[in-house]
Amino acid sequence: MLFHTLPFLLFMAVALPGFYALRRTPLWAPWLLAASYFFYGWWNPWYLLLVVYSTGLDFLLVLLMDHCPARGEAAPERRDRTLRWALAAFGAAAAALAVGAVAGPAPLRPTLLAFTALVGLMALGAALADRRVWLFISLFNNLFLLLFFKYARFVAGNVNAALGALGSPLAMPDPASLTPPGWEYLLPVGISFFTFQSMSYTIDFYLGRVERERSLLRFATFVCFFPQLMAGPIERARNMLPQFRRPQPFRPRNLTDGLSLFLVGLFKKLALANYLSLYVERVYSDPASFGSPDLLLATFAFAWQIFFDFSGYTDMARGVARMMGFHLTLNFRNPYTATGLGDFWQRWHISLSSWFRDYVYIPLGGSRGGKAATYRNLFVTFLVSGVWHGANWTFAVWGVMHAVGVIATRELERSPFYHHRVPRLLKQAGVFAYVCVAWVFFRAADVPQALLILRGMFAGPWTAPGAPGLMLALVGGVWVYQFAYESRWRPMLAAAPVRVGLAACMALYLALCSSGGGAFIYFQF
Amino acid sequence: MSETHAPAPRPEPPEPPFGVNEMRLAGRHWLAVAALLLAFVGLAPILWDRWERFEPGPDYRVPYALSSDYRHTRRRLDAVPPGSIPVVGDSVVWGEYVRADGSLSHFLSREAGRPGRFANCGIDGVFPLAIEGLVTHYGGALRSRKALLQCNMLWMSSPQSDLSSEKEETFNHAALVPQRFGAVPCYRADAAARLGAVVARSVGFFGWVSHLNSRYFDQASLPQWTLSEPTPGSHPNAWRLPGPALSLDEPASDPRRGPSSPRHKPWTAGGGSPQSFEWVGLDASLQWAAFRRTVATLRDRGCDVMVVVGPFNEHMVAPEQRPTFRALRDGIAGRLRWDGVANVVPEALPSALYADASHPLTEGYAELARRLWRDPAFHAWATR
Known part of the structure; x- marks a missing residue:
């Protein structure tokens, strides 16, 4: 949905009055999030999975980071209860995913392997109770998404050309062959913008520049706020989250x-x-x-x-x-x-x-x-x-x-x-x-x-x-x-x-x- | 006793700058802008109509270049004098291969002994679904008067022509067909295009803009016109001012028509031979349903409607298919009779008088007009 088209005009004709009508109720934020997801899903509803995944993961990572001692703080004598639970859950999940990656259906193996690595890292983060690990996972995850969807074909093409020039029989697979069956390998619209915005939140929290956002709803709205979702401006949590914490009066x-x-x-x-x-x-x-x-x-x-x-x-x-x-x-x-x-x-x-x-x-x-x-x-x-x-x-x-x-x-x-x-x-x-x-x-x-x-x-x-x-x-x-x-x-x-x-x-x-x-x-x- | 204090409210974050221009309009400024815009949108088309005179002669037909200028079509219908009978239809009425003085309306007027008795209101490239849109949205002048409609069976000669196939098709005058999703299965425009078509037909100002583009800027927007490149490397409009282009001259009729044109020849001259058609039954045909709704609309407006079914080039139909063709043709006539609509089904013209499956040559139109005029029902309708 492009800003200069009639469908957007109709979208705004519903979204804006709805927002005004709900601004005095707790429903304004869910309304804004629903509108944002609708706006993004208009292109391709499957892209929404990526946004929801990225949002959910970064929210979780900062939550877990918050349970680890900050820089300069001494580690507590007894391990945090949340981290103990996280270690058990991520450990079990990583093991299950690893089994799937080895013995599961062949077309799903690359995806399961990627998730095994991610969840395994999360188990490690819970075991070490170190904020740096959570930050690394956030950076790894967001950059991996960018790398896979935006650069994988370019990298594979260049590497394969170089290997071919050297006479090597090896070749990198086309990234499309790594996606689950039935999925099309496309560049999700605005991926560079929402991953950078989400990543800035985890970095800023790690550096102590921003407080942890306790509402997943508000955080999701921050990541997916429809006016700037597709092509920025790339907002910082410290600018937007305070605005999402209070209803906006009508002026x-x-x-x-x-x-x-x-x-x-x-x-x-x-x-x-x-x-x-x-x-x-x-x-x-x-x-x-x-x-x-x-x-x-x-x-x-x-x-x-x-x-x-x-x-x-x-x-x-x-x-x-x-x-x-x-x-x-x-x-x-x-x-x-x-x-x-x-x-x-x-x-x-x-x-x-x-x-x-x-x-x-x-x-x-x-x-x-x-x-x-x-x-x-x-x-x-x-x-x-x-x-x-x-x-x-x-x-x-x-x-x-x-x-x-x-x-x-x-x-x-x-x-x-x-x-x-x-x-x-x-x-x-x-x-x-x-x-x-x-x-x-x-x-x-x-x-x-x-x-x-x-x-x-x-x-x-x-x-x-x-x-x-x-x-x-x-x-x-x-x-x-x-x-x-x-x-x-x-x-x-x-x-x-x-x-x-x-x-x-x-x-x-x-x-x-x-x-x-x-x-x-x-x-x- | 300790005194409790409410926590101090957090300071508001500083407001980012508005922008890097001075285009910050307050409510009263917006009102002024709206007033200026409304005045222009309301007055410009009216004043333009006074300036750009439109006086069609007896053999006038909408120029090919203005086929998609529906505002012009509306003006043309508005300009049909009270004593004239508008002949409404597709390129068969318009006269695909003939000059304006070689069309059906010209020869009917000649038979009637009165120039301009029949007015050519055909549009090149339309089909029943588009004609329905044209009559509904732009044909307000077709009210309480006689109207002659031509039913071209070509549009039922295959699912593609009928627009009832599921496969996506690109066709002319898409803005005129029903824009509801699924109404025309092969029409796959997105929501924006459909909404745009609905808005364009509802807001007269946009019709006027489209008229200017069609008539003065080679059917393009002004920016596209400035970039036109008729031959590689030539940019005739790059430095032309748009003002002088508004010359008020109507585009010339396409010269590639009429007896002297190489296109004006019998269909067999190019090696044409009988063909098989995938006729669409009347119950399944979208074009027939649209035609029937058009007739109903006109009758609801108090029009006295006469339908001419054909003249399809029966010689082009493979012999084994002719019974099917005739059954379909008779079915159309029967259903029109059932609906109480006067109609006439002229016999096929001699083969040499057709240019293709449905378009007669000049002499074919003359012959068709003679036959229609001799038909008692038609004659009575036209002269009463």
Whole structure:
């Protein structure tokens, strides 16, 4: 169910009044959870099993973690009763699963083996009564899900190619052959988002940053909250769980704010992203047939397409949540006005970049170990961030390019000349151009195609481009608005007639010239 | 005595920033936006109709390019003068292979001795299930007047044509068929497409937008129009302003029709031979049921309905199947009679006057009109 479709409108026509009607009763949270599961199950009800499993396991792991001594605490003399029960239960379950994995039906054996390992680890965690084991299980489980559903085929393909090149008769099995019979091997929508959100809760609890959530219902709602389930923002437990602990009062301002955000998001998606995608798709599907101007303009268009698509989704998600009184994190801050790559990542997909900062970059040592260590940490963080986006070498190259860009602009900013003398607009133009070149790898089907496009951009024939003037004018208008917003002209944009006029124009454009549907790009991640 | 204190309420977490634009509208702003939108949505189509004049001549037919512009079809039906009889049907009425002055309505008008006595209200590409939708949702003008309906048996010649097969089919004018899940088994649109079709037919503004797209932007949305590429490498609209495209000119009739067109030739000229058809029985036929409901709708609106069954190209039916075909044709006539609906079943035209299984050539239409006019029941109905 996409935000910009009629089924979602109907869904909201039921979910929102139901939420308002129940907000003074204890039923509002179950209602929200039921709505979220319905929303997610709309794509494929089987995916729900994965969300429920991931949610239930992380809730249980934190519960058991809570029965273990915290860091620095002495272990109690007598073993915790819950952990004793857990040890018995997990031990028995692991033994039973191991029998099934050895002697059970052959098609189920890989699945049973995976569960034997997981439950065996849980028995070990109960035996050792060590929080680190529970944290490890949570990380192992979430990353295993991601690895299996998102990267297994990519890894198997590359390993098998390497083995084949070495003349080895060995080969990794296709991951589809490891799923239970009758199950289709598909990438569950939004898996990267809900696993990261759930994982952040266990890490934060382990680090003592967040209290244990005692209600499974509330925790499940946090993991599966429908506005941000598919493509973020990736929320933290400390931001969302307190909001789910108290009913949200009805405030008309929330409704009007939510509608404002939703309209802007809808315009970004339907009027801009989908329009740009028509041109980008034409050029990128057959780049060899286009000259330099088209390749340059299509890359420029893709930079804006992905911004409008993703930030439009986020605006709509924040708008829907706001209508119910919930505040989601800001995820974009006009990234194409950034003056450095570091600045860009404080403006682009903020919830993801702060996730990687908090859970990858800082644990690696952050900037505490000197310049070389800092740059190594930045490099690793951006590489992982790139790979998070998809199972393709192009995403790894994209991540590396951003790591190099961040390090380079960081160094440049240290030079007084660059810091003080280079005009801000020139820095912004440079950052935008660099980001555009990196987007080529993000959008291309594979690395050779990306290189072909890059060559074509600078050395292709100079033919008349087919980029429509209307499209460029719309993008130009938005860019001017963003620059004005970050300048002294901002009060002019806040004038009521300007706001009303722009909102009416956006709504009319949507009604008259919408470019049709299409799923959000970030759903595939 | 110790004093008990209620625990201090937890401080509210700081509210994240609203966004990175100034598009934060309060209630009164939304009211202003709604007023502006409602004014535009309500007034624009009305004012547009005044600006974009529509004066169909006696042989007018809806251009092929506007077949899916149902708002235009509504205007066409509205514009049928009181003394004219609308002829409603699919491409047989519209005239697939002939020019507008070679269609059934033209020759019927000639027989009647009055240009425009019969108005061509056929739409290319429709079928009984779509005609039902057209009449129900856009045919309000078909009320308390005579109406001539053509029943094309081609739509019952196979489960695929009847749309009653379970296998998914893609077909024209899907927005006109019943959108209920299961109503048309081979129609597998998702809920969003079905809801969209219902909303589009219910809200006039969307019909107007579709009209603009169909008529001025090559049946595409404005963004798609700016990206049109008729031949590889040519982008005629990339830098064209949309304003001048609103020229008010109606799309030209398709030139590939009429006696001078290479398509205008007897069905046997291309090596055609008799075929077997998988006729669908009337009790099982979705198209027949839709046709019957259309007749009922028109009669409920006070219309005096006459049905012409055929003229199907019987020469194209394999000899051993002709009895089945005739039984079906007679069954249609019988059921119409049972329902009290006037009908006429013209005999098949000479083979050389057909272009395919159901469409006559120009001379075929002329002959059909002559036969209909000579039919006492038809003549009496048309002249009373």
